[in-house]
Amino acid sequence: MDKVLRDEKMVVRVSINGTVVEDTVEPRKLLSDFLRENCGLTGTHVGCEHGVCGACTVRVNGKAIRSCLMFAVQADGSEIVTVEGLAAEGRMHPLQQAFSECHALQCGFCTPGILMSSVELLEQAHVPDRHEIIEMLSGHLCRCTGYKGIVDAIEKVVGDKSQ
């Protein structure tokens, strides 16, 4: 059993975008704040901090989750991927490319979260249809784009993948 008293800190060891990171945190530190403040990964945005907007979505052990609804200590031992982990060798991920081409972002506040949920959708066994994409997007608020560009961008990558 692990036990940490309120004014103590606990060691957290996680793999983030393939790199092992170790730090000590208070148990009440949210994963979103850990990523931004302890790891300097400010690509993970923080909007509402109660699970509604989706801006803070990252992948933990392959699953898209709200990083504002998880404590950093709960992620101990897991593999995390943030938006910074999408591009490989200086080349954008196909989704990032498609977002750019389809004008799927304006201010970009919601974009990292949406990308992280979309990657999970792409990795499913079956090819998601437009309806499924929209349903996934219900977990994200975008105040700029009206969503059409976002759906188009994801559909484009799904289509390319299925060919």
Added chain:
Amino acid sequence: MKPAPFDYYRPSTLEETLQLLTEFEEEAKIIAGGQSFIPILNMRLSEPGVLVDINQLSDLEYITVEDGYLKIGALTRQRTLELSSLVQQHVPLLSEALPFIGHLQTRNRGTVGGSLVHADPSAEIPLALSVLNAEVVLRSTEEIRTVEIGDFFLTYLTANILPHELLTEIRIPSANILPGYAFVEFSRRHGDFAIVAVASQLAADQDGRIHSGRLALGGIDAVPVVADDAINILIGRQPTDELINQALELALEDADPDDDLHASREYRLQLARVLAKRALLTAYERALKRR
């Protein structure tokens, strides 16, 4: 830092967990998926002294069929339940209800047990399990208690569970699962909490007469409303518009929905009529096909 400071315990066995709950009683709060509780902590609506994190109890994540029950471990993630072929095959009603809960991203973490103990009056899992007449298993260091779902929800956000108890299992008796089913709901946007949700189960005989059924409505009272009287009107008959209307008047007779930000009392009642009719008719059609 958003939440107030707390002592954090992460037990790795059921025994350790129950010990902690007995030791700390009211001072401790359990955290499962955190999808309802962490927002509460972030907003400092609650400042518990001790947090008991049960996420290491992987023994509580399972879905099995045995001894005439479909059994679900309390820590099973909502997304796992949604995608389970065992559930699709045995209790399609549950599979139909799950996509309505929040979003894929919250279902990846939210648990079945957490949703029950949270006891939101318009939550989908409590409603679906009410129409299935499920049982929940509560454990403490002292005893194991089995509670029928009809006795589990006490009022808004309050369930029949003591501070030193842990919900460990949900059991759906196979005998309670009827061939015709439907889960329908209306919310402002997909993934929002339901304004009204309705779950129904029916079975029909060779002549299309209803011989058993259940109906449960969510969002119209402090707990899910199970309308057995309404179903009794339909028993032994083929459902007509008139008969259904009559049944629903009875079902809603005692309902006491609140006016709130999302909908007025009258609107909720009207919505309940429309959705309940839809649920009954869909369940009936399916019951006829699966006679």
